[in-house]
Amino acid sequence: MIKTAWAIWKGGFKDGGGTISTETGVLNDAPYGFKARFENGDGTNPEELIGAAHAACFSMALSLMLGESGLTPEKIETHAKVTLEKVGDGxxxxxxxxxxxxxxxxxxxxxxxxxxxxxxxxCPVSKLMKANITMDVKLES
Structure with missing residues (x-):
C-alpha cells in the first residue's frame, strides 16, 4: 500500500511559502510557511501534520489492540505534541x-x-522515526 502527498514551495525560506496536498484531496493546496512553523502564523507546518498523523495512527492501533483483547472503545481521543528544537546548527x-x-x-x-x-x-507512525528514508532527485532547467 502506498499513499502519496506532495508539497510545492516558492521563494526564500522566510519570505516564501508553499502548499501541501494529498492524493485523497483531504489536503488540497493547504498553505504552509515560515510564519506557520516558527511564529504561529496562518497555515500548517510539518510538525502539526506529523502530530495529526501520530494521533490518528495511535488511536487506530489502540482500537485494534483493544479489540484483540475483547474490548471495544466508545471513544479514544489522542492529542500529539510534536517538539521541534534547535540542535547544533539545525x-x-x-x-x-x-x-x-x-x-x-x-x-x-x-x-x-x-x-x-x-x-x-x-503504531506505524511511531515506527517512522526509525524508517529507511529513500529519495530520488531531478533538477529542472
Whole structure:
C-alpha cells in the first residue's frame, strides 16, 4: 500500500511559502510557511501534520489492540505534541508526546495502560522515526 502527498514551495525560506496536498484531496493546496512553523502564523507546518498523523495512527492501533483483547472503545481521543528544537546548527524533531483519554467499557486502568503502551510501540507512525528514508532527485532547467 502506498499513499502519496506532495508539497510545492516558492521563494526564500522566510519570505516564501508553499502548499501541501494529498492524493485523497483531504489536503488540497493547504498553505504552509515560515510564519506557520516558527511564529504561529496562518497555515500548517510539518510538525502539526506529523502530530495529526501520530494521533490518528495511535488511536487506530489502540482500537485494534483493544479489540484483540475483547474490548471495544466508545471513544479514544489522542492529542500529539510534536517538539521541534534547535540542535547544533539545525533543527530536529526530538519528541512526540501522546495524551490519551478513552472510554472503554470493561477496561481497568492497568489493562488500558498495558495495551496503550503496546499501541504506542506498534503504531506505524511511531515506527517512522526509525524508517529507511529513500529519495530520488531531478533538477529542472
Amino acid at each position: 533543527f530536529e524533531i526530538t519528541a512526540s508526546h501522546l495524551s490519551v483519554v478513552a472510554k472503554i467499557p470493561g477496561a481497568d486502568q492497568a489493562k488500558f495502560e498495558e495495551i496503550a503502551n503496546q499501541a504506542k510501540i506498534g
